[in-house]
Amino acid sequence: MDSIYENDASVSQEDEKQNHDNEMDDDQIISMKVKELNALLKTMKPAEAQVVKRRRRILKNKGYAASSRNRQTSMVENLSVERNQLVKQVCSINHLQRETDTLDLELRAWKQRCTDLKLYTDTESTTDMKV
Known part of the structure; x- marks a missing residue:
């Protein structure tokens, strides 16, 4: 099964460059838009259309990447x-925990x-009562 990505004998690299330069950037x-592209592709030779389709897919993939x-x-x-904010919060929490302790x-x-003091005052008051 032929793939559109395999080298096509009818489309040389030179033809591809020339078509690319002449047709569109x-x-x-x-x-x-896809509809516009399809209409344009119908007016082209099959080899030229294949080059444009391949170029569009490559450009789209580059954009997505x-x-x-x-x-x-x-x-x-x-x-x-x-992460930096959380590290600061953990440091703050640790500091507050030490302060709380x-x-x-x-x-x-x-x-x-x-x-x-309460025990002392209670014992003092009981000794004062005895005297």
């Missing part, structure tokens, strides 16, 4: 920014001191 090929690369690059950049120890120390 890459932007026209890409931007042309570039778009995909740009999208992937953008996604990587966005994920990198998000320190304040918790301080609170326990104050509670113990209050308990000790």
